[in-house]
Amino acid sequence: MKLALIGYGNVGRALARLVAAKRREFPFTITGIHTLRHGTAIDPGGLPLDPPFGPRAPTIEAFFEAAGAEIAVELTTLNPSTGEPAMAHILAAFARGMHVATANKGPIAHAYAALREEAARAGVGFRFESAVMDGAPVFNLWRGCMPGVKVLGFAGSLNSTSKVAIETMERGGSFEDGLSAARQMGITEADGAYDIEGWDSAAKTAALANVLMDARTTPLAVGTRGIGRLTPERVREIARQGKTVRLISRARMTASGIALRVRAEVLDRGDILAAAPGTSNVLLFHTDLMGTFGTVSIEPGVEQTAYGVFSDLVNLSGGGAKPYNRQ
Ligand SMILES: NC(=O)c1ccc[n+]([C@@H]2O[C@H](COP(=O)([O-])OP(=O)(O)OC[C@H]3O[C@@H](n4cnc5c(N)ncnc54)[C@H](OP(=O)(O)O)[C@@H]3O)[C@@H](O)[C@H]2O)c1
Structure with a gap:
């Protein structure tokens, strides 16, 4: 499945390393990365860990269009008093029929019920395991x-x-x-x-x-x-x-x-x-x-945060349940 990352800081980079390390078992490909100051990187065939950034896509919609991904991964900076810009990014992804995984607690803290309803209306998945306690199961446990x-x-x-x-x-x-x-x-x-x-x-x-x-x-x-x-x-x-x-x-x-x-x-x-x-x-x-x-x-460190997001990706792609009879 193709991934569009919004934010490529500590967590985004750790996630990219994990995706690369697990590619054989879990064939995710990062086709787009969108940042605030570094610009935007796009490659439909898959981006390297240190991608060449070009000019910033003018809007989040233009970025999603160029990335052509099925899952949006929201990893921008937390704004605890508004939940933005992550909320707008997530709604834009739902509007395009994209699943969303995020480690950003702002949107869950500000508008979880509305976002859950919007995801259901769009028929897509919405996961946020790393928003609290990094990769340790909290929401998945519940x-x-x-x-x-x-x-x-x-x-x-x-x-x-x-x-x-x-x-x-x-x-x-x-x-x-x-x-x-x-x-x-x-x-x-x-x-x-x-x-x-x-x-x-x-x-x-x-x-x-x-x-x-x-x-x-x-x-x-x-x-x-x-x-x-x-x-x-x-x-x-x-x-x-x-x-x-x-x-x-x-x-x-x-x-x-x-x-x-x-x-x-x-x-x-x-x-x-x-x-x-x-x-x-x-x-x-x-x-x-x-x-x-x-x-x-x-x-836990940033690798565990990245794992929480990775577990969301696996769940969103339908590969979450462990085969108990084949341990
Ligand atoms: N670090 C952790 O251990 C941890 C644990 C749990 C949850 N989280 C959450 O995970 C998220 C990311 O954390 P982080 O440590 O990776 O943050 P970070 O290192 O500060 O990176 C944030 C990234 O977001 C980008 N960004 C900011 N505003 C943007 C915008 N409007 N549009 C596009 N990109 C934007 C930045 O772009 P530039 O690179 O161009 O500045 C940067 O790449 C945060 O919400 C945080 O609360 C982090």
Whole structure:
């Protein structure tokens, strides 16, 4: 199947490497790449990992027309306060009858219900496994393994950058040292303030609530406080008490609706939400039939984000189910 990539940064390039490595088993071909500043690259026969970029296609429609692909892969920069331009890219793809895979949580956080309905109207698939917790199954787990289960709430330590910043301060570094360490790992949003002020977590919280609980909310409705006011002194004082700080996303059903919040919480070191180190993420689902259970991803990197998108591509192309009798 042919792929049109919108965005070719950390995730786009990691995905292109993975597609190239798995081409024998999964014959995907990247026929177009569209970026903001680098321009547009097109080759109906398949682009190399370092493609020659020409002038930028004037519109997203012109790019899709030139790429001639069946699947649009939306990997542009997150804008947590609007979800754009990703939302417009996704709608343009649906309008052409293209399936869409994205790692961009903005559209899921802002307009999941409308996008799901639009995809259904167009008769195409819409997948976004990497939008929360990189490639670790969250949405696929819910979709495939939890029939009849109602999600009543969730709690998650979902922002890697804030955790790297806190752990750096615990080891004696400054806030800025932590932020630049996270940036070097390629895990920080283009605007690092989104991670620190809690916007990334608010977008993940809204995205999870929209998909798992049909909340029809946006990040603006998530009560959010980031870690911007944490000082190294305060972090080390908490550490001396055997505790740590994590930016925690929480959702719960209340009599007046679904309550959503993001807070820097002081947790015991043994708390399951605090236990996983570095870039690791933890998400606990609170449910009616399965009680509380969760998913953990230990030290994921951009390759795992790329894998989440890859799993979407495989599912969209109809090759998702494992042949159990041929392991
Ligand atoms: N990095 C991670 O570990 C991770 C994990 C989970 C989810 N995500 C999500 O994945 C997405 C991509 O992340 P990333 O780290 O790859 O970002 P990135 O390195 O900043 O790359 C963003 C890419 O989007 C392009 N772009 C921006 N605006 C565009 C527009 N209007 N039209 C076309 N292209 C546009 C940029 O073009 P130029 O190259 O020309 O600037 C760049 O190629 C984000 O939404 C992020 O939230 C990332």
